[in-house]
Amino acid sequence: MSTHNPHEAARPSRRALLGLAGGLGAAGLIARTQPESRERPTAPGNVPHSAFLAPGSRHSDQIPNVTLFTQSGRAVRLYDDLIRDSQVLLSFMYVQCNGICPASSQAMQDLREPLCRELGTGVRLISLTLDPEQDRPADLARYAGRFGISHEDHPQPGLAPWYFLTGTPDDIEAVRVALGYRDPDPVIDADRSRHAAMFTFGNDLTNRWGTLPVGLNTAQTLSGVLRMLGTTHAQRYSHLPRPS
Structure with a gap:
């Protein structure tokens, strides 16, 4: 269980900054295409x-x-x-975390309404536990209840659906490593209380993905997420900051 200073928890961690650097590269991922075909489907926009x-x-x-x-x-x-052909926002957490997890979960809650408004009900939020041996479905259900979620398949009008996931330790670890949430320092990496405070988000249909640190304000996070998830010019650019 973490004993982080709450003021420190609000600042992006070392892992978050590493993730941001990786995210800047991931943000440039744009789908390459094969030769034209008459039956070629296209994504919206x-x-x-x-x-x-x-x-x-x-x-x-x-x-x-x-x-x-x-x-x-x-x-x-x-x-x-x-994830297949979907727009997703992912992060890691665990129920007993009292460091960055409450802030990252609240940030995801704050994004549910604007993401649903901009992208519709096809966008999904996904939180994966880093403590699968302790966080069983019932524990995650109680955690989800803090945000008014009773069941992932019971839609809340105007809010993007939110899935809280657990599994075997090996499967959760495989996902964590694949998404780049591993710290180069093995001591830090083994301490879940110092886990990466990041959001990973992407549009599988268009192969556009990015990463941002937890700790930005809602408007900043929303702008970055829509830049990757949006399929129209308006979705991708309407929330960019305007010069004053």
Whole structure:
């Protein structure tokens, strides 16, 4: 259990800054396409469809398609059921965390309404526990209840759905490593109370992904997330800061 100074928790951690640097590279991921085809589908807004990328070249190809369990106990395949051709915002947390987790979870809650308003009900929020041996579905359900969520499949009008996931330690670890939440210092990496305070977000349909640190204000985070998740010019650019 973390004993971080609350003022320190509000600042992006070392891992967050590493993630931001990686995210700046990931933010430049734009789908490459194969030669034209008459049957070629397109994503909304005529953005190239990631199905035409070479096998293994999509960002999501690195995400393990492991079986995890939602806060209601339902088994889901991470990629097939939650990420494939979807717009997603992911982060890690655990129920007993009293460091950055409350702030990151509240930030996700604050993004649910504007993301749903801008992108519709197809966007999904995903929180994965870093303590799967302790955080079973019932524990995650109680945690989700703090945000008024009773069941991931019971939609809350005007709010993006939010999935809290647990699984075997090996499967959770595989996802954590694949998403780049590993610290180069093995001592820090082994301490979940010092885990990376980051958001990973992407549009699997267009193969656009990015990473931002927790600690930005809602407007800043929303602008960065929509820049990657949006499929139209208005969605991607309408929230960028305007010169005064």
